[in-house]
Amino acid sequence: MESGSTANPALAGVRNIIAVASGKGGVGKSTVAANLAIALQMHGQKVGLMDADIYGPSVPMMMGVGPVDPQIANFPIEKYDLKLMSLGFLPDATKGVLLRGPMVGKWVTTFLTQINWGDLDFLVIDMPPGTGDAQLTLCQVANVTGAVIVTTPQDVSLLDAVKALNMFNQLRTPVLGVIENMSYFVGDDGKRYEIFRHGGGKRLAAEANVAFLGEVPIDPRVAECGDAGEPMIRRHTESPAAKAYLALAGAVMDAAANAKTDALPEVVL
């Protein structure tokens, strides 16, 4: 399935573009995107990870790549065999970026059209929260194969996840399914604690008539590894969270293969 637009050579070799999105911030999009990217790689795929969060890029820290000298660096940056791009790689951006909306669109367009992504099975895009400039630009510039919506189980998070779902419907971008992050915690006593309630992701998927892709448990090592610059799934391959990500990646691959992503016909003028 060809998702890279022929008009855009930067994405011509990219077979699937997956947007990891949510309505609400803080549900773990970046963590899910980083671990999903590695999990897809563990399934034998060639993967890139693009950070579309212009105001708050997380990919550099989660992947352990500091700012680089843009004069001599080759973008995308390669680490763990992943191709990475983030505004956080630019030294000036680490101080914080003060930009109006249209500039966000320009940066996202730059990442999608000026970076040589090369030959990739999957380009995972870590979206900022909300339904704004970055999301619109992405869905206009690239032929996105599908979006996965990350949510946490409680209703407040679901409220905004519904908005994200509706946005992708309006932009005719297929929603591959819902991922429930921070689903539960298994204590030393082996008991399952549902810290943020239970079943919200499943309910949302059922209501929106999209697939439920899986749930990822809370594991303190997820945050620890993210801060240390190596996604948890690489370091603790046997943990329940890592297994959940591997299953998730399988589900995403199946869903992407089945997604109907016919490009719009060219206009004959």
Next chain:
Amino acid sequence: MADGVTLKPLSLKRDGDGLTIHWADGVVSHLPFRLLRKQCPCATCNEERQKPPDPFRIITDKDILAASPQPKQMIPRGHYAYQIVWNDGHDTGIYTLEYLRKLGEPA
């Protein structure tokens, strides 16, 4: 009206002074370029349309060109819309499929 998710254009072609769209459900829309330009959905044009006409308006070269609007390019935008680049340089209108379909229906 067909809903946005199932709406699918099969072909879009210039036909004289307009655009003919063949839709997957068999419907054929003919959209004169003049209508497309007049109903440009961009923010600037939306605002212009809401203003009362200015009797002291000076007609510029651009307006004269726009009187017989010709699209120079029509670029697919993702899975949901086309961007039209007009001969007078105006290019900010993103026409969603729903909008194109609606414009082709009798008022």
